[in-house]
Amino acid sequence: MNPKLRLPRRSRFDRFFPALLLGSVAACLALSPARAEPRQDRHVILVSIDGLAHYYFDDPKAHMPTIRALAAKGARAKRMEASFPTVTWPNHTTLVTGVHAGRHGVIGNNYYDRALGKVVPLIPDPLFDKAEIVKSPTIYDFLHGAGLKTAGVCWPASRNAATLDWQVPDVFDQKIFEDASTPSLLAELKERGIPYWKQNEWCKLGNAGKPQRDWMYTRIAQHLIGTHRPNFLALHLVSVDALEHATGRQSEEAYWAVTDSDRCIRELVDTVEAAGLGDSTTFFITADHGFITYTKEIAANVVLRGEGLREGQGLKLRQQAFALGQGGGCFIYILDDANRDAIRDRLAARFREVEGVEVVIEPGDFAKFGHKLPSENPHEPDLMLGAADGYSFSGKDDGDAFVILTDGPRGSHGYSPFHDLMGAAFVASGAGIKPGAVIDAMSNTDVAPTIGAVLGVSMENTEGRVLTEILAE
Numbered sequence: 116m117n118p119k120l121r122l123p124r125r126s127r128f129d130r131f132f133p134a135l136l137l138g139s140v141a142a143c144l145a146l147s148p149a150r151a152e153p154r155q156d157r158h159v160i161l162v163s164i165d166g167l168a169h170y171y172f173d174d175p176k177a178h179m180p181t182i183r184a185l186a187a188k189g190a191r192a193k194r195m196e197a198s199f200p201t202v203t204w205p206n207h208t209t210l211v212t213g214v215h216a217g218r219h220g221v222i223g224n225n226y227y228d229r230a231l232g233k234v235v236p237l238i239p240d241p242l243f244d245k246a247e248i249v250k251s252p253t254i255y256d257f258l259h260g261a262g263l264k265t266a267g268v269c270w271p272a273s274r275n276a277a278t279l280d281w282q283v284p285d286v287f288d289q290k291i292f293e294d295a296s297t298p299s300l301l302a303e304l305k306e307r308g309i310p311y312w313k314q315n316e317w318c319k320l321g322n323a324g325k326p327q328r329d330w331m332y333t334r335i336a337q338h339l340i341g342t343h344r345p346n347f348l349a350l351h352l353v354s355v356d357a358l359e360h361a362t363g364r365q366s367e368e369a370y371w372a373v374t375d376s377d378r379c380i381r382e383l384v385d386t387v388e389a390a391g392l393g394d395s396t397t398f399f400i401t402a403d404h405g406f407i408t409y410t411k412e413i414a415a416n417v418v419l420r421g422e423g424l425r426e427g428q429g430l431k432l433r434q435q436a437f438a439l440g441q442g443g444g445c446f447i448y449i450l451d452d453a454n455r456d457a458i459r460d461r462l463a464a465r466f467r468e469v470e471g472v473e474v475v476i477e478p479g480d481f482a483k484f485g486h487k488l489p490s491e492n493p494h495e496p497d498l499m500l501g502a503a504d505g506y507s508f509s510g511k512d513d514g515d516a517f518v519i520l521t522d523g524p525r526g527s528h529g530y531s532p533f534h535d536l537m538g539a540a541f542v543a544s545g546a547g548i549k550p551g552a553v554i555d556a557m558s559n560t561d562v563a564p565t566i567g568a569v570l571g572v573s574m575e576n577t578e579g580r581v582l583t584e585i586l587a588e
Contacts, residue, residue, distance in 0.1 A: 166356035168405030189544025200444030213577030215485025442529025474501030
């Protein structure tokens with residue numbers, strides 16, 4: 116084990132990881148309603164502000180009066196621990212399943228398919244529907260099975276989710292986006308001039324198009340609240356993450372995005388009040404991960420070349436190993452089955468010596484980081500790496516330099532969830548939440564079961580817990 120790596124003596128992974136995956140969502144849902152008393156009179160709005168780190172809450176430069184007011188009237192956590200790798204798709208899936216990546220199956224923003232010999236993207240749902248990649252039941256599966264109404268707006272890994280009554284997914288391609296959205300909802304949006312037809316145009320702008328997207332997603336959520344009054348609504352806002360990637364954490368641009376996201380929350384609160392739902396609505400304001408500013412990139416595949424495990428280019432490439440970056444995290448896949456163990460041990464030792472590598476995660480520690488072994492899931496890597504503060508991983512695969520200076524400060528995530536800067540924000544406020552409650556630390560696996568408790572529906576077999584200390588009832 117990497118001597119730099121400090122792990123909890125006994126984590127939730129140790130206690131819950133041996134639990135078997137549920138056979139199917141249907142089997143799980145059959146258990147829940149019989150034990151629960153679904154609250155048809157309650158509404159939960161789950162908002163993920165992508166990249167809103169826990170440290171913004173106490174940062175005087177971060178202007179977010181609405182979020183702080185919700186916390187003052189309700190509860191907050193000083194730090195919410197994320198899942199590894201601390202990137203968008205796994206962590207949004209954890210927020211709604213209550214289990215980590217090894218259980219729910221969305222192990223990264225992408226993975227390497229050994230059989231196909233290529234990288235398979237999961238972000239932003241270009242290939243797969245939710246049922247094909249999410250292997251654990253979600254909170255909206257449980258709620259829908261209990262007869263409650265559900266909605267999702269730009270929620271990752273939810274494409275064509277059968278248990279979302281209304282949906283516009285987090286998909287860039289316009290045709291896939293429209294085909295996977297609820298037809299009646301698109302018709303209503305068109306009638307009201309909410310420009311869903313701009314989705315792909317704004318996505319193509321990259322970071323520059325994300326504020327427009329947040330504006331649109333907020334309008335869609337407001338329409339759903341005012342018109343359909345779902346019992347559960349999940350909304351994903353993307354601007355903070357975009358500006359942090361471009362300029363680093365706690366930059367002037369990032370502070371602007373935090374303020375703009377707070378404005379979106381204020382508009383949702385106003386919509387709830389105007390609809391007469393103020394006394395029956397609970398807000399959960401969350402994030403998927405924190406952020407780190409970096410000026411150096413680690414080219415892990417160049418390290419593999421130096422070890423003689425990658426030779427040639429293109430069709431002439433011979434590779435015994437492959438490194439797939441996850442921002443500040445990295446997956447190492449060993450493709451030489453006959454020498455797998457020896458190569459893995461050699462690479463673990465080698466990467467401990469590489470500048471900027473803070474954490475080397477060997478198979479014996481996979482469970483502590485919420486992952487399974489490749490023998491259980493062939494999409495899992497053989498080693499996992501976490502970068503140090505100031506570094507991120509690069510996809511570069513040529514040259515001799517394995518540490519590369521960037522052209523200026525940038526932001527990244529994907530690092531070890533135990534890194535302090537990777538903690539996410541968490542606020543719960545409204546119906547059923549105890550005013551003034553403050554939690555020192557929690558896991559993002561706690562969000563889904565706590566939402567279930569607020570809505571009177573119990574989730575089965577999660578790795579998280581109901582945060583009873585913040586509940587008023």
